[in-house]
Amino acid sequence: MSRSVRSRTTSTSLETPMAEPGQDSSSRQRRAVLAAGIGTGIEYFDFTIYAFLATTLAKVFFPHEDPTAALLSTWAVYAVSFFLRPIGGIIVGHLADRYGRRRALSIAVIGMATASFLIGVLPGYSVIGSASAFLLVACRCIQGLSAGGELGTATSYMAESAPTKHRGYKVSRVNMGTLFGTLVGTLFVSILLQTVAETTITSWAWRIPFLCSLPLGIIALLIRLRMEESGDFEAMRQSQQIRRVPLSSVVKSYPRSLVAVTLMALTANASYWIVFAYLQSYFEKQHILSATWASWMTTITLTSAVISFPLWSRLSDRVGRRPVMIGANAAFVVLSYPLFILMGQSTACAVIAQLTLGQLTTIYLANILATFAEQFPAPVRVSGFALGYNIAAVLAGGSAPYIATWLIDHTGSSRSPALFLICATGLALLGALFLLRETANKPLPLTAD
Numbered sequence: 294m295s296r297s298v299r300s301r302t303t304s305t306s307l308e309t310p311m312a313e314p315g316q317d318s319s320s321r322q323r324r325a326v327l328a329a330g331i332g333t334g335i336e337y338f339d340f341t342i343y344a345f346l347a348t349t350l351a352k353v354f355f356p357h358e359d360p361t362a363a364l365l366s367t368w369a370v371y372a373v374s375f376f377l378r379p380i381g382g383i384i385v386g387h388l389a390d391r392y393g394r395r396r397a398l399s400i401a402v403i404g405m406a407t408a409s410f411l412i413g414v415l416p417g418y419s420v421i422g423s424a425s426a427f428l429l430v431a432c433r434c435i436q437g438l439s440a441g442g443e444l445g446t447a448t449s450y451m452a453e454s455a456p457t458k459h460r461g462y463k464v465s466r467v468n469m470g471t472l473f474g475t476l477v478g479t480l481f482v483s484i485l486l487q488t489v490a491e492t493t494i495t496s497w498a499w500r501i502p503f504l505c506s507l508p509l510g511i512i513a514l515l516i517r518l519r520m521e522e523s524g525d526f527e528a529m530r531q532s533q534q535i536r537r538v539p540l541s542s543v544v545k546s547y548p549r550s551l552v553a554v555t556l557m558a559l560t561a562n563a564s565y566w567i568v569f570a571y572l573q574s575y576f577e578k579q580h581i582l583s584a585t586w587a588s589w590m591t592t593i594t595l596t597s598a599v600i601s602f603p604l605w606s607r608l609s610d611r612v613g614r615r616p617v618m619i620g621a622n623a624a625f626v627v628l629s630y631p632l633f634i635l636m637g638q639s640t641a642c643a644v645i646a647q648l649t650l651g652q653l654t655t656i657y658l659a660n661i662l663a664t665f666a667e668q669f670p671a672p673v674r675v676s677g678f679a680l681g682y683n684i685a686a687v688l689a690g691g692s693a694p695y696i697a698t699w700l701i702d703h704t705g706s707s708r709s710p711a712l713f714l715i716c717a718t719g720l721a722l723l724g725a726l727f728l729l730r731e732t733a734n735k736p737l738p739l740t741a742d
Contacts, residue, residue, distance in 0.1 A: 336405050340374075355367065355426060379686075388442070402510055408435035457734060461663040465662065472598050473599060483585070486584055525671040563713065565658065572650075573587045602658075614733045621657045
């Protein structure tokens, strides 16, 4: 298969009304937004409550003799699910590219919600000893496998339903779901920490947000079972363009796109999990803010991100994908270390630093998903997106809190997490400069010869 790509405007074999996203009704687009966004919202709700309750989970599932070792173990379990995300992306991506976006999205949300619910009913270390940690790892593995294909499938589904000139804005709603899920998780934990005694939280109250994942998952499943299949996928099926092994086509024919997505996804993962997940624990451990106020500060940062998200999400449609990706990554490289220095000066400075990092992350997240979806043609879109994104998730996502904690422990410097951010965003900057093609306001590629 050669690299030449036929778009909607040139492909005659796929000229069907369903394949033209600009012709989608506004009601169908609203349904697409809801179906795509609700699953990613639940995914990030689940991951957020784990991150924000990390210090509590360390007490519940691991021995108490060494608090730092227990916290590192908790972050290690957190990272386990990310190491399985590429496998989940391969499996769910294969299902999405071969059997449909709708079916893959339904399977993903079932796995995520069920695994989170099971965490909520696990016995702790005091009851069954080290077996509790083993069961926690098993549940996180299920989450990782399920989440691995969620974002790529939801993004591809949304991109294939969006009008060309507003694709960046429309597809950004998927990441709006991730921020909203994170915000709800943050609010949930913040209220829990504010209203319930610490001993009660450690005893049983930490289970409540995990148990809520099951009813949320059932609602998401019902919505996704009623969603329409992607027009691009239906066109592929009618014209027999579906690949037998989509992943093989990605590796053989689109290595440049795969590497570009992997590098640029480093920033999406590193910035998200450092700013919106790790800093809550960081402020508490560095005695900058109390646990309660650290949670509320992250809630405020997330709220500002949600409010500003619609503004930033139109940016790449107007000025192009490459300028936004290059500018955002360059800003991270230049500002990360000074902002971590600022955090240690005072409470007010910590607030300013987190809000600034939060807005940089928002700019990036508001524009990155459409950029990724546009790098691959329809028959391999989910597989290519999922593989590249999840490799980055392993390197810079779930491992981010662990690496940041490890860096502080081994260097003795509270500013060392900034070095991790600089490395991740520096690599992403190289990918944006040398590998990324400009794809804004161009038809999505449907097939390749």
